[in-house]
Amino acid sequence: MIKKKRGLGEGLITFPGGKVEENETPLECAIRETEEEVGVKIINPRKVGVITFKQINGNVQVMHVYLATEFIGILKESDEAIPIWVQRSDLPFKNMWIDDRIWLPLVLEGKYVNCVFEFTNDWKFMVSSLCEFA
Structure with missing residues (x-):
């Protein structure tokens, strides 16, 4: 895990990650971002979920989760x-x-998650959530 020093989520405990670059897969992004943020190269990451974040203003971001x-x-x-x-x-x-x-305990139990979370425009409050898992 990481403590964010800047940007969205500054001060929070979270996970390495970032935006997928042009001509890059989500898996390649996960490997690159982890190495850039904490200096290690992850080996054989396994996809464990997809999470969609929505804001009331219509902004949508999709996060691919790897373990x-x-x-x-x-x-x-x-x-x-x-x-x-x-x-x-x-x-x-x-x-x-x-x-x-909501989703992390499910992933740590070995489940694959597909979730949608809606937040206020300032990301401070969750408005709704839907999580499917298998």
Whole structure:
């Protein structure tokens, strides 16, 4: 996990990630962003979900969720993130995005999630949620 140092979610505990670049797959993005943000290359990441975020103003963002249990390299802080280790039993939900409380436990139980979360335009409040899992 990381503590965001800047941008959307600054100060929150979250996960490495970012926008898919042109000619890049979501998987390639997950590998690249993790290496850029915390200095390690994840090995054999497995896709565990797709989450769609909507705002009342119509803005839509899609997040592809990957889980990796192996990596190469040494964790390091970047200008964007401070890497932190967290035990599954001690997930800091009070310092995370509100939607993480819904989908993350399902992923950690081995389920694939497909969720839609709607937020206010300032991202401060969740308006609605729908989560399917298998």
